[in-house]
Amino acid sequence: MSHRVGVVRFPGTNCEFDTIDAIRTLGGDAEVLWHADPSLKKVDAVVIPGGFAHGDYLRCGAIARFSPVMESVAAFALNGGPVLGICNGFQVLTEAGLLPGALQKNVGMKFLCSMQQIEFVSTENILGKGSTVGDCINIPINHFEGNFVCPPEALAELETQGQIVFRYTDNPNGSTRDIAGICNKDGNVVGMMPHPERATSALLGSTDGTALIQSFLTA
Amino acid sequence: MSVAPEDASVHRALGLSDEEYEHIYELLERHPNHLELAMYSVMWSEHCSYKSSKIHLKRLPTDAPWVLVGPGENAGVIDVGDDIAVAIRIESHNHPSAIEPYQGAATGVGGILRDIFTMGARPIAVMDPLRFGPLDDPRSRWIAEGVISGVSGYGNSVGVPTVGGELVFDETYKGNPLVNVLAMGVLPAERLVLGQASGVGNLAILLGASTGRDGIGGVSVLASAGFDENSEDADKRPSVQVGDPFEEKRLLEACLELLDEGLVSGIQDLGGAGITCATSETASRGGAGMDVDVSAIHSREEGMEPFELMTSESQERMLAIVEPQHLERVLEISAQWEITASVIGRVTGNGQLRILNGFDGEVLAELPASTLHDDAPEYDRPIAPPDDLDQRRLTDASQGPVDCVENLLALVCDPSWVYRQYDHQLFLNTVVGPGSDGTLLRLRHPTSGNETGRGLALSTDGNHRWCYVDPYQGTKMVVAEAVMNIACVGAYPLAVVNCLNFGNPEHPEVMWQLSEAVDGMSEACIAFNSPVVGGNVSLYNETNTVDIAPTPVVGVIGMHPTLSEPPPSIGLPPDSPLLLLGQEAGPDASMGGSRWAWEIGGCKDGSLPTFDLAQAVRTAALVAESVQKQRLEAVHDVGEGGIAVAVAEMAIETGVGARLDGYDNHISMFNESGGRVLVVVPSDALEEFLEEAANKKVTAQVIGRTGGSSLEFGPTVKVPLDVLTAASRNKLPEALGQGTISA
DSSP states (O other): OEEEEEEEEEEBBBBOOOOOOOOTTTTTTEEETTOOOOOOOSEEEEOOOOGGGGOOOTTTTTTGGHHHHHHHHHHHHHTOEEEEEEEEEHHHHHHHTTTSSEEEEEETOOEEEEEEEEEESSSSTTTTTTTOOOOOEEEEESSSSSSOOOOOHHHHHHTTTEEEEEEESOOOSSSSSGGEEOOTTTSSEEESSSOOSSSSSSTTOOTTHHHHHHHHOOO | OOOOOSOHHHHHHTTTHHHHHHHHHHHTSSOOOOOHHHHHHHTHHHHHHHHTTTTHTTTTTTOOOEEEBBBSSSSSEEEEEETHHHHHHEEEOHHHHHHHHHHHHHHHHHHHHHHHHHTTTTEEEEEEEESSSSSTTTHHHHHHHHHHHHHHHHHHHHOOOEEEEEEEEGGGGGSSSEEEEEEEEEGGGGGGGOOOOSSTTTTEEOOOOOOOOOTTTIIITTSOOBBBBTTGGGGGGGGSSSHHHHHHHHHHHHHHHHHHHHHSSEEEOOOHHHHHHHHHHHHHHHTTTEEGGGSSOOOOOOTTOOHHHOOOOOOOOOEEEEOOOGGHHHHHHHHHTTEEEEEEEESSSSSEEEETTTTTTTEEEEEEEGGGTTTTTOOOOOOOOOOOOOHHHHHHHHHTTOOHHHHHHHHOOTTTTHHHOOOOTSSSSSEOOTTTTEEEEEEEOOTTEEEEEHHHEEEEEEHHHHHOOOOOHHHHHHHHHHHHHHTTTTOOOEEEEEEEESSOTTHHHHHHHHHHHHHHHHHHHHHTTTOOOEEEEEEEOOTHHHHHEOEEEEEEEEEEOSSSSSSSSOOOOOSOOOEEEEEOTTTTTOOTTTHHHIIIIIIOOOOOOOOHHHHHHHHHHHHHHHHHOOSEEEEEEETTTTTHHHHHHHHHHTOOOOEEEOOSSSSHHHHOOOOOOOEEEOGHHHHHHHHHHEEEEEEEEEEEEOOOOOOETTTTTTHHHHHHHHHHHHHIIIIIIIIHHHH
């Protein structure tokens, strides 16, 4: 597991160092990729972490998709490179067109930070190695805009192509079909609202994110 | 000598008294011009100068070997070992939040974070003790929802977790909510920076947002006067600043990078009184002077007057003092973070603060920098206890509509509706977050990230009911409660910060409350070996001349020395003995100052139950040690609502009930004797634990046994847990969940 992971930092990103910490704790290596620099520094995988890229102004991820690094991330993804978008990163990936759908405000119109149980719906992706469909894990969520929506035909495709990665067992935000995370057709680009990096320490309450990050590090 | 300015209405409109004007005249030996007057008015405001409280604050203990920076700087700083220092501060944003709840709270968070990174520390935690009018009042609901959204909206976005706080609803805060915010940051001990300007020729660089017309006179017009019916709303709204968390986030990262690279010799945030405060404070702390060029200030709009530029409280700005050879690199880092940077000042050697229009241009104001601080007035305002104090204390506060089950259902309230809106996990430190007694964060080195195997604990506490009945003893009990809270997560106290929220200092009774509270706090802080390292005083919390109940809020920071496992939760495990530690209250305990007396009995008088501070110190030590050694199955501090509410919260947490013996009367259930803790120990460890408690001179008694699906206080008082849980969990969503009626 000698993976080098690039963790994208936009102005306003705030989970970049948590993500790097979690990756390093699990034996990977990670470094920051500054949004204004198109170079991916030859990393083996990319994480777009949580936070508020460009303040989430206009709309979550709407400005971030224009940051110079995103063109390189898109090319990397189209080449099969592993790309994981966590929370704000998921929003950025949908805005950038690397994943379908959009994340709108939670039903209830409140920010939500809480532990949430999610179920593996598909393991044919960069997070699924070592897990089984139906596995239920506890991973915290932390978002205002996590309510996944997409057009009916795209939704049908997600369902039939095995692109739904996680569903909430107790939907906190009104997300369509309880969707908590999805992937592209090849399974190398995953976006998820819950934060696996926040579930890598027993002292902090859960280690259920460990398997996901370990899978990502060997993808 | 009597001074007759041409138009006395000018200084009065700025909030300066005639005597204060005269004092300025004496200092300058001439009449001040309008700009100078505006600068004095903000710096000599109650908010900035502490002119009414300073004389009392001197009685607080502030020293200990681990204190690196005490009160008076932007934040207190303590040494926590392993080359790590911790900066901590608490502030109020009460008045802005009363008229513009979202922005008032948001800018309160922004302001205190700048206080922390001003010291060179990365802010890692925010706590928000909040107090609002009753939930059945529509305007209070509007304020509560706005304030909570403001803390959430700003705090989450700026990227600092909100890890705890308080939530109180009471009639006393109906026109005047209390929005206090505590922030804590960590820094490598060797990097401590002070807000000083020194070195003649050094540059003062204004970083961050452009200066606009928002918040002009915020500290004087808004924060240092009470509310009345006419001015409550619209008039003062332009004095509230508007926050931009994204600007703050970039400013924070840029400043920390400047500090990391050693590019600044001093740095100061711009809060109340804006550029006037930042330039004069840095200059006078450094024993220097400064030339400030108002034309260099990047402003938001054309045509701003010099006094507007000098007193604006526009948010998200910092002033860095930089040696000229570092200027280029400072500008580079600012550009990387998309932060505007303007050289607006030069450090001079003559002690004068000169405001110029262009560095070689017209002199608009000139005054000795130190006079804005050191010569601020200090008042020994009249003090008098309320006339009817003795009579009030004789009142029996135990009378009222007693229905133990219904009373309990009325008093339980799950605050998770609030803290779910806050990111409380960022930075991967939160071992115990909001919803328990104390907050516990693992302590890691701020630059290497290395774990220390230790934890930092935080708690904020206040109790206006106790402090109204008896501000001296009430404040002692508040400090003890805060210490007990961190003991419940295994920590011993290191230091205290305080936010003294009181009414109008021109009322002798308010000054009596303040003075008594300071004395009570001093005594408790000495007993707990915890100096006060910083604080904030918020006065004029009144509506239509009615003062709020005195509300000193304390934040306690403590240390868990051996953090390898999470401390026990508050939740009851099944089938174990339930113990009460601490002073025995007895069946005749006074109900004065209890939530039961105020909210159910409708009585605000009476006297507090007796309080044994020395035993509270021993109890806290026993609890902390027992938590550290993993001897407890559950632990929870007994606070407002007494034993009944405490054990109810424990039962709700895990869905496991308990049976208590002899607690089936409202006095035993709801009295609020201080310094008590409920613990559950494994049955086979009971004897040993009781023995240890006896050795440590802590009263310990088995009061019941856990288990079952209901909570019994004796043969006649029994509540099913599902009923109790629903009452607790539904309260806030029912009142606030579906949006609120606009006021």
